[in-house]
Each structure stands twice: as structure tokens, then as C-alpha cells.
Amino acid sequence: MNFHLIQSPSAGVMIRPHRFLSNPETVADNAFQYIIPDAEPEIIATQATREFDQAVEQLTAEGIHIHVFDDYGERETPDSVFPNNWFSTHHGGRIAIFPMYSPSRRRERRSDIIEMLKATYRVKEVIDYSGFENDKLFLEGTGAMVFDHIERIAYVGQSNRADPIILERFCTTFGYEPLTFVTADNNGESIYHTNVILTIATEFALICLDMIPDPLRKKEIADRLTNSGRTVIELDRNQISEFAGNALEMTGRDGRILAISQRAASALRKDQIAVIEKSARLLPLHIPTIELAGGSVRCMIAGIHLTAR
Structure with missing residues (x-):
């Protein structure tokens, strides 16, 4: 594995949604989600599919290998466009499958995706944590956890989608140090997924430290990111509401x-963009309809950290 690819994958899995909608099961605790009153479901779904295809075209044009799977909606999976929550891949040939908070999201898990990964990449082990759903314990993949793959740290904002028992078990098995912290939005509520306030790239990190109320923990996280050799780019709350923290560095x-x-990129200041572009070029993707579901580009791409066969 090329060291420079450890944090920044060159391939990913994406799910083309044919019956996309903003999931009514998750709107209660996802403050980033929005349901348009009286919207025509067919129009929304068509717009989301069009945005998805354009995003895949842009990523592919950069030389990034995107494995596209279709979801025709037979199993009622409105959030299937966000596959990063139910599985993750890791260097050394490991795949994790995760327990999901929402019943409709549990139906997103697909054996054909796992079989494709096993056939295309070197996979030694698939570890399935989904049985914890029976105990009402959840850990929603790289939504709940933001990985520093180089320093082997899992940054985790505490929420009902990041159970500490499973987190500890996962980190012990996969070799990450869990670094948990309390988050708070403008209403004092926990942020539902860590990856909307934190992006870790190879040479920089985007983070809203203002949403971490404990000053000691805030300083520790900033120090850990800085000590890893990264430049910390602080985002404000308004930028987070525009999904500026929900990005993914990839290698083309x-x-x-x-x-x-595109919405997130437009929210960044010129000085922030200048720091990012010292090591990575911005690739804005136009996905306003998909963002209605409470996730953005990072959620759409399940990065592949496996070695090709």
C-alpha cells in the first residue's frame, strides 16, 4: 500500500438511488435533514438520480474508480445513497459491517457489495457487528467515526448512533484508539454523526471546534490533529450547516x-480554500436534492482502503 493512499482512497462504492426521499424515520434527530412539504416524490427521486450520476461522472473523470450499485427501492431504503454508514473497509484486508439506528437503514446492507469487494480486493476477514441491533446498540460506520488511518485514531462524537461498547470492541479489533467527545449544536443537542463536523485529509483537517463544549477536550482534539502533522482549518457553525465539514479526500x-x-465549497472562505489547495484540489459536486436527506458528499462515498487483487 502506497503511504500516500492510506488516508486518501483511490476507489469507492456508491449507490444510485431510484426512489430517493428524505427519510421520515430519521428526521427527529438529524438536524441537517429537511422534508419539502407537498413535494412530488417522483420529481425528487429523479433529481437525486440525476445529481448522483453527475457526481459519479465527475469523480470518474478524475481517475477515481467508483463501483456503482443500483437501488431500485424494493426494500424501502430511502437513505441507501449513503452507504458509508453500514460498512467500512480497512488496510490489512478487513471489512466491518455495522448496526444501524433506523430500521429502514438496516435494509441497506447488501451481500452483493461485500462479495464484489471480496472478489476485487484482498479481503481476509469480514466482521459483522449488526447483531447488536437486537440489543438496541448502534455504531453507524464512518458517519459515527472519522478515522485518522495514519495515526490510527477514531474520532467519535457521542450520540445514540455511536455506542461506546461496540466502539471499544471495534477499535480493539481493528487497531484504532477511540477518541470520544461531547458535541452540541445551537440547541444544545448532540450532532447525529461526527462526519458532519470533521473531515480528516492527508495534510489538513476541517473541524468545527466550537461544537465541542468541553474546553479541555476541544484543545486535546486540536492538539492531536496538529501533532499528526496536519493543518487544522476551523469551520464555524454556519459553514457546518452548509455541509462544509462533510467532505472526503480521494486520490485521482x-x-x-x-x-x-457545491453548497459546502461555496461556504468556505478564500483563506480556507488556499490551505486546502496546498495539498488537494477542490472537486465541488452539485447535490442539493440529495442533501435534503441530511448528508452530503462524504456520506455518499464508502471509500475503499483495500489492496486490489
Whole structure:
């Protein structure tokens, strides 16, 4: 494995949604989600599919290998466009399958995706944590956990989607140090997924430290990111509401890019962009309809950290 690819994958899995909608099961505790009153479901779904295809086209044009799977909606999976929550891949040939908070999201798990990964990449082990759903314990993949794959740290904002028991078990098995912290939005509520306030790239990190109320923990996290050799780019709360923290660095044929939504990119200041572009080129993707579901570009791409066969 090339060291420079450890944090920044060159391939990913994406799910084309054919019956996309903003999931009514998750709107209660996802403050980033929005349901348009009286919207025509067919129009929303068509717009989401169009945005998805354009995003895949842009990523592929950069030389990034995207494995596309279709979801025709037979199993009622409105959030299937966000596959990063139910599985993750890791260096050394490991795959994790995660327990999901929402019943509709549990139906997103697909054996054909796991079999494709096993056939295309070197996979030694698949570890399935989904049985914890029976105990009402959840850990929603790289939504709940933001990985520093180089320093082997899992940054985790505490929430009902990041159970500490499973987190400890996962980190022990996969070799990460869990670093948990309390988060709070403008209403004092926990942020539902860590990856909406934190992006860790190879040479920089985007983070809203203002949403970490404990000053000691805030300083520790900033120090850990800085000590890893990264430049910390602080985002404000308004930028987080525009999904500026929900991005993914990937490696294309001409170097690293930061896959981010157009909305999020527009919220970044010029000085922040200048720091990012010292090591990665911005790739804005136009996905306003998909963002209605409470996630953005990072959630759409399940990065592949496996070695090709």
C-alpha cells in the first residue's frame, strides 16, 4: 500500500438511488435533514438520480474508480445513497459491517457489495457487528467515526448512533484508539454523526471546534490533529450547516482531490480554500436534492482502503 493512499482512497462504492426521499424515520434527530412539504416524490427521486450520476461522472473523470450499485427501492431504503454508514473497509484486508439506528437503514446492507469487494480486493476477514441491533446498540460506520488511518485514531462524537461498547470492541479489533467527545449544536443537542463536523485529509483537517463544549477536550482534539502533522482549518457553525465539514479526500490520477458539495465549497472562505489547495484540489459536486436527506458528499462515498487483487 502506497503511504500516500492510506488516508486518501483511490476507489469507492456508491449507490444510485431510484426512489430517493428524505427519510421520515430519521428526521427527529438529524438536524441537517429537511422534508419539502407537498413535494412530488417522483420529481425528487429523479433529481437525486440525476445529481448522483453527475457526481459519479465527475469523480470518474478524475481517475477515481467508483463501483456503482443500483437501488431500485424494493426494500424501502430511502437513505441507501449513503452507504458509508453500514460498512467500512480497512488496510490489512478487513471489512466491518455495522448496526444501524433506523430500521429502514438496516435494509441497506447488501451481500452483493461485500462479495464484489471480496472478489476485487484482498479481503481476509469480514466482521459483522449488526447483531447488536437486537440489543438496541448502534455504531453507524464512518458517519459515527472519522478515522485518522495514519495515526490510527477514531474520532467519535457521542450520540445514540455511536455506542461506546461496540466502539471499544471495534477499535480493539481493528487497531484504532477511540477518541470520544461531547458535541452540541445551537440547541444544545448532540450532532447525529461526527462526519458532519470533521473531515480528516492527508495534510489538513476541517473541524468545527466550537461544537465541542468541553474546553479541555476541544484543545486535546486540536492538539492531536496538529501533532499528526496536519493543518487544522476551523469551520464555524454556519459553514457546518452548509455541509462544509462533510467532505472526503480521494486520490485521482493527477493527485489528491477533496470531494465536497457545491453548497459546502461555496461556504468556505478564500483563506480556507488556499490551505486546502496546498495539498488537494477542490472537486465541488452539485447535490442539493440529495442533501435534503441530511448528508452530503462524504456520506455518499464508502471509500475503499483495500489492496486490489
